[in-house]
Amino acid sequence: MTPTELADLSRVLYSPVTLSLYLAAAFVYLYALTTTVGRREERERGMRARKVGLVLAVAGIGTHIAHEIVRGLAQERLPLGNMFEVTSLMALVGVLTGFIYMQVIRKRPELNGFVLLGGALVLASALLMYSEPGPLMPILDTWWRTFHVSLLVAAMGIFAAGFVFNSLYLLRDTGELAVARERERQLEGSTVGAASAGDLDVADETSGIGGRTIDRLDATVDDGRDHDAEYRAALRAGVSVPRLVIGTFLGTSLVSWVFVYSAATLAEGLTRFLTINLVMVAAALIARWFVPLLPPTATLDGIAHRTIAFAFVMWTVGTIAGAMWAEQSWGRFWGWDPKETGAFLTWVAYAGYLHARATKGVKGRGAAWIGVWSFVVLMGTYLIANYVIVGLHSYAGL
Amino acid sequence: MGWRWLVRMRTALMLLGVLALMTAVATVVPQEPNVPTTVRSWRLGEEGPGATVSAVLDWVGAFDVYGSPAFLALLLALFLSLTACLIPRIRAWIRLVRRSKPPVVKTVGGSDITASFQTDAAPADVHAAAAKLLGGRVWRIRRHDPEAEGGPLDASSGARSAPSQVAAEKGLWSREGGSLLFHLSFYVLLAAIVFGQLLTFEGQRGVVERDRGFTDTAISYWNYQPGRWFSEADHAGWRLELDEFEIDWIRDPLAPGAGQPTTFRSTVTITPADGEPFQDVVEGNQPLTVDGFKIHQLDWGYAPRVEVEVDGQMVYDDLLTAVAADGGGFRSAVKAPAADPDVGLEVFFYPFAPDGDGGPSLTGAPWDEAPLLVVRQWRGDLQLGATQQTVNELDTSGLESEGGAFLRPGDEVVVEGVTIRFPELRRWVGFQVSSRPQIPWLLVGSALLVAGLIPALYAYRRRVWVMAVRPPGQQRTLVTVFGRAFQRPEKFEEEHGDLVTELIRMVGVPPDDTTDPDDRAPRSGADPAAAARDSATEVMPR
Numbered sequence: 001m002t003p004t005e006l007a008d009l010s011r012v013l014y015s016p017v018t019l020s021l022y023l024a025a026a027f028v029y030l031y032a033l034t035t036t037v038g039r040r041e042e043r044e045r046g047m048r049a050r051k052v053g054l055v056l057a058v059a060g061i062g063t064h065i066a067h068e069i070v071r072g073l074a075q076e077r078l079p080l081g082n083m084f085e086v087t088s089l090m091a092l093v094g095v096l097t098g099f100i101y102m103q104v105i106r107k108r109p110e111l112n113g114f115v116l117l118g119g120a121l122v123l124a125s126a127l128l129m130y131s132e133p134g135p136l137m138p139i140l141d142t143w144w145r146t147f148h149v150s151l152l153v154a155a156m157g158i159f160a161a162g163f164v165f166n167s168l169y170l171l172r173d174t175g176e177l178a179v180a181r182e183r184e185r186q187l188e189g190s191t192v193g194a195a196s197a198g199d200l201d202v203a204d205e206t207s208g209i210g211g212r213t214i215d216r217l218d219a220t221v222d223d224g225r226d227h228d229a230e231y232r233a234a235l236r237a238g239v240s241v242p243r244l245v246i247g248t249f250l251g252t253s254l255v256s257w258v259f260v261y262s263a264a265t266l267a268e269g270l271t272r273f274l275t276i277n278l279v280m281v282a283a284a285l286i287a288r289w290f291v292p293l294l295p296p297t298a299t300l301d302g303i304a305h306r307t308i309a310f311a312f313v314m315w316t317v318g319t320i321a322g323a324m325w326a327e328q329s330w331g332r333f334w335g336w337d338p339k340e341t342g343a344f345l346t347w348v349a350y351a352g353y354l355h356a357r358a359t360k361g362v363k364g365r366g367a368a369w370i371g372v373w374s375f376v377v378l379m380g381t382y383l384i385a386n387y388v389i390v391g392l393h394s395y396a397g398l
Numbered sequence: 399m400g401w402r403w404l405v406r407m408r409t410a411l412m413l414l415g416v417l418a419l420m421t422a423v424a425t426v427v428p429q430e431p432n433v434p435t436t437v438r439s440w441r442l443g444e445e446g447p448g449a450t451v452s453a454v455l456d457w458v459g460a461f462d463v464y465g466s467p468a469f470l471a472l473l474l475a476l477f478l479s480l481t482a483c484l485i486p487r488i489r490a491w492i493r494l495v496r497r498s499k500p501p502v503v504k505t506v507g508g509s510d511i512t513a514s515f516q517t518d519a520a521p522a523d524v525h526a527a528a529a530k531l532l533g534g535r536v537w538r539i540r541r542h543d544p545e546a547e548g549g550p551l552d553a554s555s556g557a558r559s560a561p562s563q564v565a566a567e568k569g570l571w572s573r574e575g576g577s578l579l580f581h582l583s584f585y586v587l588l589a590a591i592v593f594g595q596l597l598t599f600e601g602q603r604g605v606v607e608r609d610r611g612f613t614d615t616a617i618s619y620w621n622y623q624p625g626r627w628f629s630e631a632d633h634a635g636w637r638l639e640l641d642e643f644e645i646d647w648i649r650d651p652l653a654p655g656a657g658q659p660t661t662f663r664s665t666v667t668i669t670p671a672d673g674e675p676f677q678d679v680v681e682g683n684q685p686l687t688v689d690g691f692k693i694h695q696l697d698w699g700y701a702p703r704v705e706v707e708v709d710g711q712m713v714y715d716d717l718l719t720a721v722a723a724d725g726g727g728f729r730s731a732v733k734a735p736a737a738d739p740d741v742g743l744e745v746f747f748y749p750f751a752p753d754g755d756g757g758p759s760l761t762g763a764p765w766d767e768a769p770l771l772v773v774r775q776w777r778g779d780l781q782l783g784a785t786q787q788t789v790n791e792l793d794t795s796g797l798e799s800e801g802g803a804f805l806r807p808g809d810e811v812v813v814e815g816v817t818i819r820f821p822e823l824r825r826w827v828g829f830q831v832s833s834r835p836q837i838p839w840l841l842v843g844s845a846l847l848v849a850g851l852i853p854a855l856y857a858y859r860r861r862v863w864v865m866a867v868r869p870p871g872q873q874r875t876l877v878t879v880f881g882r883a884f885q886r887p888e889k890f891e892e893e894h895g896d897l898v899t900e901l902i903r904m905v906g907v908p909p910d911d912t913t914d915p916d917d918r919a920p921r922s923g924a925d926p927a928a929a930a931r932d933s934a935t936e937v938m939p940r
Contacts, residue, residue, distance in 0.1 A: 309856075313852060313855065320844045320848070341425045348421065349418055352418065356411055362411065377418070381425060
């Protein structure tokens with residue numbers, strides 16, 4: 001095949017093939033999650049759906065890897081040279097790591113849906129930065145770059161998975177706190193509340209207030225008794241829709257304004273901005289719907305912490321490798337170039353998260369918020385340093 | 399406030415937050431040491447949010463965040479807080495390493511994961527096997543035998559009444575030790591950066607191909623940035639000449655990546671201060687090191703040779719080092735004070751300007767397939783030494799324009815009685831020379847940082863006890879293996895199960911143990927409370 005044909009093939013493999021496979025797998029897994037509280041035959045259907053999801057997810061990862069290989073062949077170099085390629089690999093590493101972690105290590109395949117949904121979003125966002133395959137500048141063509149960039153990109157993907165679980169944790173915790181507050185209010189008000197207080201003990205066991213290190217009870221999986229359905233509804237209702245929508249929209253805007261800034265026309269920029277923001281809002285609303293079906297907060301928090309800790313080590317090593325390469329290539333190891341500043345800022349933010357998680361009074365919600373903000377910092381500096389501010393690293397961008 | 403305030407993690411978090419905030423400012427606002435021209439146009443209000451906002455930014459030091467007193471103060475506060483945190487932690491850790499022994503317990507704790515089995519082996523043998531197994535897996539072990547230990551009551555670890563057991567612990571030193579190492583590495587990094595700033599040297603110098611090179615001395619650099627403790631005597635005195643500079647691009651405008659450079663290589667001859675000359679190559683990712691000085695390619699440009707003759711007398715003959723300017727051109731200047739009045743030429747060089755309709759067309763491409771020199775002649779007073787001007791810029795305030803001309807290589811033109819020739823074209827390379835004695839220390843600091851970070855995050859603290867008891871009058875020994883995880887409990891369940899399986903393999907379980915073969919497998923505590931209750935009633939000696 002000619003390079004042009006290979007390039008076309010790689011594009012098709014990316015979108016629609018991989019993108020639709022990820023989305024399909026995500027929705028099949030999410031459907032499977034809805035059946036965990038249903039009747040027995042429903043649960044069996046969910047188990048079958050999970051198998052379908054597994055096949056779709058593995059196929060999606062397969063076509064994604066195939067895309068990377070074909071694109072690499074088309075341009076005769078590793079596909080790690082521009083924004084599109086970096087974002088695409090970020091999605092791949094995020095999905096692959098998250099999937100393996102959930103499926104094999106944590107054995108919680110029911111959460112794969114969120115991993116794949118997040119991966120699909122990152123994958124789709126890379127299309128906004130699509131560029132045709134091409135050769136690399138000679139200065140970038142070195143072992144150093146491969147090592148430094150692939151570590152940082154992989155860390156970005158895993159940080160993305162960490163962001164998904166921190167967000168899910170916050171949603172679930174918000175729901176549980178709302179239920180707990182409601183219960184307290186009822187206890188103060190009347191004797192009717194006493195009965196429901198007993199029902200909600202399960203929630204208290206797993207809520208964010210107590211010990212977070214051990215998954216003591218799985219509050220969600222239980223046979224379909226009435227008060228369970230009520231509890232689930234209360235959890236969902238605990239997350240206020242307007243606040244979630246406005247918060248997600250504003251939070252996403254902190255990053256997505258870059259697309260308005262960098263687009264050729266204002267109309268195009270606004271379209272991209274709104275698309276990203278509304279997709280994120282939709283994802284947040286989907287996640288809200290699944291709040292009652294999520295595992296206990298301690299599990300979500302633990303998953304987020306493990307993924308972020310792992311990515312933090314990679315980020316540290318990748319940044320040090322970058323400084324070593326800069327000394328080799330530019331003659332200075334650190335010069336506060338926008339990208340270097342961004343890498344440092346991200347590192348400080350996630351270091352803050354790891355410290356917060358070990359601090360009494362901050363761990364739990366406070367730490368999770370720092371984790372969420374850290375991801376905003378990561379994506380913000382990634383886009384700003386490539387699209388807004390011109391620095392030495394900028395040729396790695398567009 | 400005060401010491402107690404400094405020691406708190408919240409303070410450290412807050413300081414980290416301020417650090418992040420300042421870094422964020424430095425990401426958004428252009429930094430003077432990096433992009434001085436952008437900062438200048440921000441100050442003038444030509445770019446950015448306007449002159450008024452820029453004045454405010456200037457006032458708070460936002461144009462040089464990392465050099466501002468606020469940043470230094472923050473750094474100081476961070477290191478003070480770090481020190482305040484670390485001193486008690488290091489002392490506690492040393493005490494821990496020197497004194498601590500895995501604690502001895504009397505019974506299974508409420509939240510312990512536990513499993514028990516029966517064996518024919520004697521309790522002492524089981525304990526020996528457990529010690530061997532755990533010791534082999536790098537647990538710190540303590541064998542407790544109340545009958546053998548006749549000494550006084552050990553107050554720290556429980557009473558002598560505790561049953562005979564093997565207590566083991568791991569992750570206690572390594573996790574905290576890793577964290578301490580991670581934080582201590584910042585002192586190494588800080589010291590390396592501070593002393594590096596003082597001892598470092600950086601200088602830039604442009605060299606034209608096949609022209610006289612330069613010698614490593616203080617006066618030969620165009621830009622010279624020595625650290626405070628770097629003296630002129632520290633120069634090594636080697637000599638560099640540029641034999642050839644190769645550069646190429648993807649010239650096909652339709653090819654992917656059109657216009658990108660593909661080659662960027664200088665062949666240089668180096669003459670060390672006391673040695674034979676040798677030839678070497680400097681490339682993008684491959685600097686050259688001579689006597690501890692690193693030589694990088696930083697910049698490049700075209701070096702047209704220009705001759706200027708006035709009234710039959712050569713007043714200028716030199717190679718210009720034209721620097722890249724907007725629009726794909728290269729800019730330089732000729733200053734000939736030997737003529738009377740002075741001759742100045744504003745020079746623009748366009749490497750690829752083929753002839754089109756009505757004159758050359760400027761393509762902006764950087765390869766020299768159709769080189770064109772555009773000169774504008776000025777006469778009057780160059781004001782050399784009177785005003786600040788760079789090599790490639792003309793101060794035209796004392797000059798009058800006399801018209802201009804186009805020249806191709808080999809051309810000669812006469813503008814108002816001044817003959818200008820363009821006999822040949824070469825290239826020049828801007829080299830950066832640096833000496834950074836701090837690099838090895840930075841590497842050591844980084845290595846310590848990573849070496850500390852990994853155990854700090856991945857060493858899990860666990861305790862395990864193995865108790866083997868043979869109740870009086872019985873043939874079988876009851877073995878209980880229980881323990882607790884301080885991190886990642888779900889992973890400990892696997893580890894515990896593995897330990898039990900391995901111990902069973904070592905001491906052996908009688909084949910006729912129970913009727914139900916499933917019972918022989920260790921009961922790993924999915925429900926710790928129930929398991930603890932079970933083992934307490936079944937196994938624990940009264």
